[in-house]
Amino acid sequence: MLSTSTKNFHVKSFSNDSLTMPTLAPPSSSLFSSVVSQASGVQTVRERLLSTAPSIGEVEDLDDTETVDLHSLSSSTHSACESCAQLETDFAGAVLFVESYHGPHRILTQENSSPRKDLYAYYQQATTGPCPTTTPPAGLSKLELSKWEKWRNLGNMTRQEAMKRYTTALDNLVDDWRRSANLRNAMDTRSSSMGASDASIVRSPSDAGSATPIRVQRSTSMFERLPRIYDELGELQERVEDEAKKREVLEEHLLHFTRDNRSMFNEQLEQMEQIRNSLVSLVKNLEDDVVQHSTELQRLTLRQQEVAARAENSMLLAVEARVRQIFLVVRGWVQNRMFRAALIVLVGVRVWHFLRRRRLPQFLAQLLIRWLAKVSSLDGGNAPQLANSAASRRYV
Incomplete structure (x- = not known):
């Protein structure tokens, strides 16, 4: 018992x-x-x-x-x-x-x-x-x-x-x-x-x-x-x-979970390796570009200094600069309305005196007078006076 x-x-x-x-x-x-x-x-x-x-x-x-x-x-x-x-x-x-x-x-x-x-x-x-x-x-x-x-x-x-x-x-x-x-x-x-x-x-x-x-x-x-x-x-x-x-079930789940995690971890490692290689190549290319741009910038700086020295000692460039200044002044005068009207009147008077001395045919003189009157009408009220004076002189 x-x-x-x-x-x-x-x-x-x-x-x-x-x-x-x-x-x-x-x-x-x-x-x-x-x-x-x-x-x-x-x-x-x-x-x-x-x-x-x-x-x-x-x-x-x-x-x-x-x-x-x-x-x-x-x-x-x-x-x-x-x-x-x-x-x-x-x-x-x-x-x-x-x-x-x-x-x-x-x-x-x-x-x-x-x-x-x-x-x-x-x-x-x-x-x-x-x-x-x-x-x-x-x-x-x-x-x-x-x-x-x-x-x-x-x-x-x-x-x-x-x-x-x-x-x-x-x-x-x-x-x-x-x-x-x-x-x-x-x-x-x-x-x-x-x-x-x-x-x-x-x-x-x-x-x-x-x-x-x-x-x-x-x-x-x-x-x-x-x-x-x-x-x-x-x-x-x-x-x-x-x-x-x-x-057995837990071991199977654990093995499956471990296998999935291992595969996912390997994929992540491969992706990280690819990203790292891409970044390394990108950084290397950027460094090469920076070196190339730096060299080009130094070359352009030296070229600019040489051109600046030549420009300071060049007579042709000085004349060109002076002509450009004169052109700018003349263009400013021409753009002025009063100066343009006076210039047209002066040109018309010179043409009129030239025609009187040359004694051109009557019909050419009339055409020229009409053209001058038309051009003068665009610049102001001086055209009628010019036309009247021209007509009076013609009849005289």
């Missing part, structure tokens, strides 16, 4: 340890092979017990029916006590874990969190019982009032149910809280006490002088425990397979 209970405890501890978050680390091959070997061994023992169970029952029927009834009653009582002790031990370990917790889960360290209030209500229900009053005591703070309301809402819940809900709530929050050292010591102490009680129960039929019920007790205990151990090992194997599948 002691060895079976210890084995069962180790299986449960490993099962609880396996309820962790999926990681990328592959599961241990030795651990998985040991679990598979244990499962196959348990299945073999179970088949043997199932095959030998009828013969054991026949021996029991032949010995004493009353002894078997007494044994079944004590076995059921022992199972109930064992479940109660297991629940109390789990509850005590959970309370110790919550009170001494300083881990990363802030929801367990903050008093105003809803799960912490639920744990308080379950603890009060399991230790004190139902809430004794229907109205809150005076002087409670807002936090204490909310805790009291949580406790009151539990109603007439039994202490065992409150303990079970306490451990279940902690299981939902922290997966590996059962691996605490204090809880392991408590479980070991409980296993030792269970082994001593099993030994006392087994010895009681022996003192009565019957040897067959001892074999029935041991066989029945193993027969009851082995299916549960086998089921737990099956669940553990399924969890290991699920963890392996999750690990």
Whole structure:
């Protein structure tokens, strides 16, 4: 009984340890092979017990029916006590874990969190019982009032149910809280006490002088425990397979993500290299252009200095500049309206004197007079006077 209970405890501890978050680390091959070997061994023992169970029952029927009834009653009582002790031990370990917790889960360290209030209500229900009053005591703070309301809402819940809900709530929050050292010591102490009680129960039929019920007790205990151990090992194997599948999926996603990032990073590096080469070539071309322009500018500066020296010493350029100044002055005079009219009159008078001296034909003189009168009319009112004077002189 002691060895079976210890084995069962180790299986449960490993099962609880396996309820962790999926990681990328592959599961241990030795651990998985040991679990598979244990499962196959348990299945073999179970088949043997199932095959030998009828013969054991026949021996029991032949010995004493009353002894078997007494044994079944004590076995059921022992199972109930064992479940109660297991629940109390789990509850005590959970309370110790919550009170001494300083881990990363802030929801367990903050008093105003809803799960912490639920744990308080379950603890009060399991230790004190139902809430004794229907109205809150005076002087409670807002936090204490909310805790009291949580406790009151539990109603007439039994202490065992409150303990079970306490451990279940902690299981939902922290997966590996059962691996605490204090809880392991408590479980070991409980296993030792269970082994001593099993030994006392087994010895009681022996003192009565019957040897067959001892074999029935041991066989029945193993027969009851082995299916549960086998089921737990099956669940553990399924969890290991699920963890392996999750690990494969995560590895696939990680490889895909790493491959995409690597390809993108390589593309970025290639683009950066192309940009760098383009910038280097552009800077080099700009430097060459700057050197070329600087050389051209120096050459043009020297040429300008030479041309300036020649221009200062050139007589032709001086005459050209003087003629240009005179031309500008004359153009300014010609653009003046009065000067232009006087010039036209002077030219007309000179032509008139020339015609009088040359004695041109009469029709040419009339045409010339008309042209002069027309041109004079464009410059002002001096034209009629010129025409009249010309006509009077002609008739004279």
